[in-house]
Amino acid sequence: MRLTLFALAAFAAAMPAVAQDRSVAQREALVGLTRVLGESQALSQACEGPSERRWRDRMERLVDAEQPDEDLAARMTASFNAGLAEGRRIYPACGEGARRALALAAVRGRDLADALSHVKYRTGIMPVEPEAEQVTAEPSPR
Structure with a gap:
């Protein structure tokens, strides 16, 4: 799961400033990705504490990179804010359900990031083959 989260974060940080050149479907995928980032932020805060900012920082970098x-x-x-509010409402505390929801959010985020990364822009980023990551929706045992 951490590999997926890292891949999503790397993609979000490395995206070119092309939001205005994106199709309607790509813009919707960006909006969907930001919702996943918001949900991930809420889930991370539930498990790691209210000062956790990992996904909020990635959201800010995505907006900076896209220049929408x-x-x-x-x-x-x-x-992003809707995903954050929903994550907090459904999972106010850390537990197995919150960890599983974070893993599922990572899969959704990866799928959205993959769809956006296959756009033929000059990014210099090679798309990662999902099979190579060995990612599942189940969280790793603790």
């Missing part, structure tokens, strides 16, 4: 127009920036922010 005003409308898309507002939609991305609203989506």
